[in-house]
Amino acid sequence: MSESDPLVLGIETSCDETGVGIVRGTRLLANAIASSMDEHARYGGVVPEVAARAHLEALIPTLKEALATASVDLADLDAIAVTSGPGLAGALMVGVGAAKALAVALDTPLYAVNHLVGHVGADILDAGGGPGHAIDAPTIALLVSGGHTSLLHVRDLVGDVELLGETIDDAAGEAFDKVARVLGLPYPGGPQIDRAAQGGDPAAIRFPRGLSLPKDLERHRYDFSFSGLKTAVARWVEQREDAGESVPVADVAASFREAVADVLISKAVAACLDRGVPRLLLGGGVVANARVRELAQQRADAAGLTLRIPHLSLCTDNGAMIAALGAQLVMAGHAPSTLSFGADSTLPVTEIQVR
Amino acid sequence: MLLAIDTSAGTSVAVVDGGRVLAEVGSAETMRHAEVVGDAIAEALAVSGIPIAAFSGVAAGMGPGPFTGLRVGIAAARAFAFGAGKPVLPLASHDALAFERYRAGHAGPLLVVTDARRREVYWSLYGGVDEFGIPLRSGGPGLSRPDELPHRDVPRFDAAACSAGSLGVLAGLTHLHQRAFAKDEALYLRSPDVTPSNGPKRVTG
Ligand SMILES: [Zn+2]
Numbered sequence: 001m002s003e004s005d006p007l008v009l010g011i012e013t014s015c016d017e018t019g020v021g022i023v024r025g026t027r028l029l030a031n032a033i034a035s036s037m038d039e040h041a042r043y044g045g046v047v048p049e050v051a052a053r054a055h056l057e058a059l060i061p062t063l064k065e066a067l068a069t070a071s072v073d074l075a076d077l078d079a080i081a082v083t084s085g086p087g088l089a090g091a092l093m094v095g096v097g098a099a100k101a102l103a104v105a106l107d108t109p110l111y112a113v114n115h116l117v118g119h120v121g122a123d124i125l126d127a128g129g130g131p132g133h134a135i136d137a138p139t140i141a142l143l144v145s146g147g148h149t150s151l152l153h154v155r156d157l158v159g160d161v162e163l164l165g166e167t168i169d170d171a172a173g174e175a176f177d178k179v180a181r182v183l184g185l186p187y188p189g190g191p192q193i194d195r196a197a198q199g200g201d202p203a204a205i206r207f208p209r210g211l212s213l214p215k216d217l218e219r220h221r222y223d224f225s226f227s228g229l230k231t232a233v234a235r236w237v238e239q240r241e242d243a244g245e246s247v248p249v250a251d252v253a254a255s256f257r258e259a260v261a262d263v264l265i266s267k268a269v270a271a272c273l274d275r276g277v278p279r280l281l282l283g284g285g286v287v288a289n290a291r292v293r294e295l296a297q298q299r300a301d302a303a304g305l306t307l308r309i310p311h312l313s314l315c316t317d318n319g320a321m322i323a324a325l326g327a328q329l330v331m332a333g334h335a336p337s338t339l340s341f342g343a344d345s346t347l348p349v350t351e352i353q354v355r
Numbered sequence: 356m357l358l359a360i361d362t363s364a365g366t367s368v369a370v371v372d373g374g375r376v377l378a379e380v381g382s383a384e385t386m387r388h389a390e391v392v393g394d395a396i397a398e399a400l401a402v403s404g405i406p407i408a409a410f411s412g413v414a415a416g417m418g419p420g421p422f423t424g425l426r427v428g429i430a431a432a433r434a435f436a437f438g439a440g441k442p443v444l445p446l447a448s449h450d451a452l453a454f455e456r457y458r459a460g461h462a463g464p465l466l467v468v469t470d471a472r473r474r475e476v477y478w479s480l481y482g483g484v485d486e487f488g489i490p491l492r493s494g495g496p497g498l499s500r501p502d503e504l505p506h507r508d509v510p511r512f513d514a515a516a517c518s519a520g521s522l523g524v525l526a527g528l529t530h531l532h533q534r535a536f537a538k539d540e541a542l543y544l545r546s547p548d549v550t551p552s553n554g555p556k557r558v559t560g
Contacts, residue, residue, distance in 0.1 A: 049422065049547040056426050056541060060433050074438055090423045093389040094430045100393030101360075101431035104400070105407060105438030110393075181555045234558040242559075339393035 006078040006330040009066070010323025011059075013095030014087025014115045015147045016040060016051045018058035020066040021320025023327050026132030028125040029070035031313060031320040034058035041187045045177055046146060052090035059098050066319070077108050079336070081326025084112035084354045085347030087147065092343035100339055109336035111326040112354040114347055115317075117161055119143045119283035120154050121325035122318070127311030132324075138277050139308070140164075142268040144292070145284035145317070146173030146188070149264075151222045151271055152349055154281075157325070158332045163349045164271050165222025168211070172260055173286050175226035179256050182234045183249050193253045194289055200254030202291075207232050207259040212266070221274075222267055229259055261295045269299045281308045287315040329353055356405055358413045358435060359523030360396070362388045362428025363420025363448035364469065364516035368395040370403035371414075371523030373531075378402035379520040388427035396435065412441050414526035416448035416517055418542035419477040419496045420469070429541055444526045445537045449479035451522035452514045453490035457483075458521075465490075466509040469517075471498055477544065480506050487532045489525065498544040 005025025012019035016037055022030040036054030040046050067074065082099035085092055096112070103110035120141045125132050141152040149167035154160075170178070173190060180189025185196060210225030211217070233256050240247050264286075272280050280300055286292060287309055300307035314321060334353060341354040359369045366388050367381035378399045382391045400407070415432035418425045436443045449467045456465060465481045480494030494506065529536060 047547060052423070052426060053541070053543070053547065056430055059430060060437055063434075063437065090426070093423060093427050096389045097392050097427035098430040098434035101396055101433075101435035102438045104393060104396045105435045178555070231558050234555065238557060238559050339397060340390055342387065342390040 006327050007072065007076055008079045008081055008323045008327040008330065009077050010319040010321070010326055011080070011082040011095045011099045012115070012317055012319040012322045013055045013091050014083045014085070015091060015317055016046045017317040018055050018062050019317055019319030020062045021318055021323040022066050022070040022072055023125065023320060023323040025327055025331065026124045026324070028127065028129050028132065028320055029072065030066040031318050032062045032066035032069060033318055034062045037188060044181055044187050045174065048088045048090055051088060052094055055091055055094040059094060074106055077106065079109045079111055079326055079330050081111040081113050081322045083115045083118065083322050084341055085115060085344035087115055087345060089343055089345040092345065096343045110339070111329050112337040112341040113322055113325050114349060114352050116143055116148065116150055116152065116349050117157065117352045118321040118325045120152065120281060121157060121328060122283060122310045122314040122321035123281055123308055124324045124328070125310070125314055125320055127313050136279055139279040139281045140268060140271045140275065140277050141281040141283060142264060143283045144172045144264060144286035146177065147171055148284065149224045150349070151268060153271065153275055153277065158328050158334065158352060161349050161352055165220065165224065165267065167224040167226065168220065169225050169227035170230065172224065172226055172264065175230045175260060178230045179233050182237050183252060190286060190289055193257055196249050196253035197257050197291070198250065200250030202254040202258035204248065204251035205236060205255040207255055209259055209263040212263055222271055224263065224267065226260065229256070257289065257291050261292045264292060265295045265299050269303050269305065272305050273303060278304070279306045279308065283310065283315050285316040288312055356410050357444065357523045357526055358399070358410055359519040359526060360413065360428045360432040361416030361448055361451070361517045361519045361522050362392065362424045363416050363418045366391040366395055366428065367517060367519035368399040369519035369523045370399050370405055371520060371527060373527055374524055376520035376524065377405065379518065381519065383516060385424060388424040392427055392431045396431065407439050410439060410441055412436070412444045412530070414444045414446060414523045416451065416519070416522050417445045417537050417540065418448055419471065419544050420448060421472055422543055425541055443539060444530060445539045446522060446526055446529065447479065447496060447537050447542060448517040448522065449477070449496055450490055450492060451517050451525050452512065453479065453481045454525045455518065455521040456512050457488065457490060464509040466506050466511045468504070468511055468513045475499060476501055476504065478504060480509065487528055489528055489532070489534055496542055496544060
């Protein structure tokens, strides 16, 4: 890191967090976030139109906050990076429209980047504002949130990322939200399930591990499915209630959480071993889940893998990871994007930068 | 000197100097605002040849209009204004449509009507213009089914798209004569279209 490293501002609006981050090279200078999570609570999940409206209102205040925190002038920026996708289309468009106008107003190069690869890029940064470090590549990356569940093989952060698998139905974070509702717990479900699971027996109920049977593994070795698990939990709870019995919430929560953590980490570790990659990186909001982190550490240790988990503030959606990826693209000599890219809700991970 | 941006229908960007439109570019496409808006701003600036430092503000069309596209223009207007260190001058897009109609010779009451999709329309009612030619809105903007549209006795103007040139000229007049701008908020006129959940649905019969 030196003063000659590029000063990059990152804008992230793919889901319900409006994130604006500023980095210089690999050093984190600001990570401002406004969340519309509370507005979604009454709906039990992220409502795209509610999220998009919140982005429009939060964008300039969050931008100001980031600049103030970093003590940086807009005129000093070397580049702007923005999430082009994947994510909620209407939400992405707010960030894309704003980033383009800002780039034109400042005559600053603009980099349209991939949100999922951004999650991997977060590992470059030190949440405490330290110097940061290069990404150890290759690495397997498991990215799990309310919006995505993806397993990546990252050979080169700015040049070679492969999608190994992803969820074929619900994201893992969504499953937490839905099971929390079944158990009468509020949104968002992740921290609620984590709390409810304390003292519960993770082996009390054997809930299904999606796409883990031998026949499923042939076609979906690295894919995930949480829809069946969610239904299995609901059915189990309903049968208890219909029989007039009380529901052992701690056991259900712990058993459900175990099923999710088990299938996530099993597939991620299998990918490391299959591909001969000695590293596993976690990202996304579900990393906040204590059991997911614990199981990842146990299994990584057992398999002789290095486990990397960025600070939670860099795991949930944020603009700093977008800025970090943008800075890597600048430092690798990549040309800026043109101004004609769009918001692509299904942008593939192979498209690290949209031209 | 103003930059004006409106995405209440297509994407329209203009540079105006008082009553003169120096550049106006855009696209009538109603689904590609995010793709188009950046090039449109850059092109309007290039065509006009006006440096950013010479601008005194950014006029923003606040709608009403279909949300997803409308937001792109407002986000762009706010971000450009922030980047350039200039104020945002928000106006209802319908006011610019009425302004255009009155400038073309219309006199007296006017009902501006635009497509709101989902078999509904947006409308605004005007009584006429003030001494400077600024339209005087007396009703709306509102949302209605076409067959329930109010003020049917008033001459009706069905508009397809709002011109950023007109928006910019109107913003200039509004500023010059110290008339009120709109509130700096998007005119959605519809709730976010969801009903709060009433607990989980049963999965077993
Ligand atoms: Zn994410």
